Amino acid sequence: MHLPGGDLEYAVLFSVCDLSVASVRDVHRRVGKVRGLAYTTIAKVLDRLCVKELVTRERKGAAFVYCPKVDRKVVELERARLSLSKLLSTDIRPAMATLVEAMESLDSTLIDELEKAVAARREKRHGP
Numbered sequence: 782m783h784l785p786g787g788d789l790e791y792a793v794l795f796s797v798c799d800l801s802v803a804s805v806r807d808v809h810r811r812v813g814k815v816r817g818l819a820y821t822t823i824a825k826v827l828d829r830l831c832v833k834e835l836v837t838r839e840r841k842g843a844a845f846v847y848c849p850k851v852d853r854k855v856v857e858l859e860r861a862r863l864s865l866s867k868l869l870s871t872d873i874r875p876a877m878a879t880l881v882e883a884m885e886s887l888d889s890t891l892i893d894e895l896e897k898a899v900a901a902r903r904e905k906r907h908g909p
Contacts, residue, residue: 782851782859783833789816791860793826797836798853804844 785791789812796811797803805824813823827847830836835856836847869876884891 782855783835784856784859784863785830785833785835789818790826790830791856792816793823794830794835794849794856795853797827797830797847798849798856801848803847804841805847806844808847 785794792812793808796808800807800811805820805827808827809818809820809823812818813820827836827838827845831838831847835849835851837850838845838847868880881892881895884895
C-alpha cells in the first residue's frame, strides 16, 4: 500500500474517510480553509491520493466526488508500523526503553495497557 506523503495528504485522506463521500469543496472547507490553502491545492492532493489508490473518484455533474478506498484504521496502523520500523531499525532495546518512558510520561496508565496488549498477543500466539 502507498501511504500518503506528508501531513496534508493524511489530513485530506482522513477528511474523505470521515465524510465517506466528499467533493473537493467539502474537503477544502474542512482542511484547506483552516490551513489557508487554495481550492486547487486540495484538488491536486486528491488527485495524488487517486494515483496512490487511496481514494476513488467519480464524476457527479460538473464535479468529482471522492470515496476512501482504504479504511482509516488500516492507514493509521501502517503509518505506525513505518514509524516504529524507522525508530527500531538500529538497536531495538534502547528504543523500546525510550518508548516505554515516553508512554509513561504521557500517561502512566499506558504502560498497564501495553502490558495487557502484550499478554493478549502472547496468548493469541501461543494459546491459553
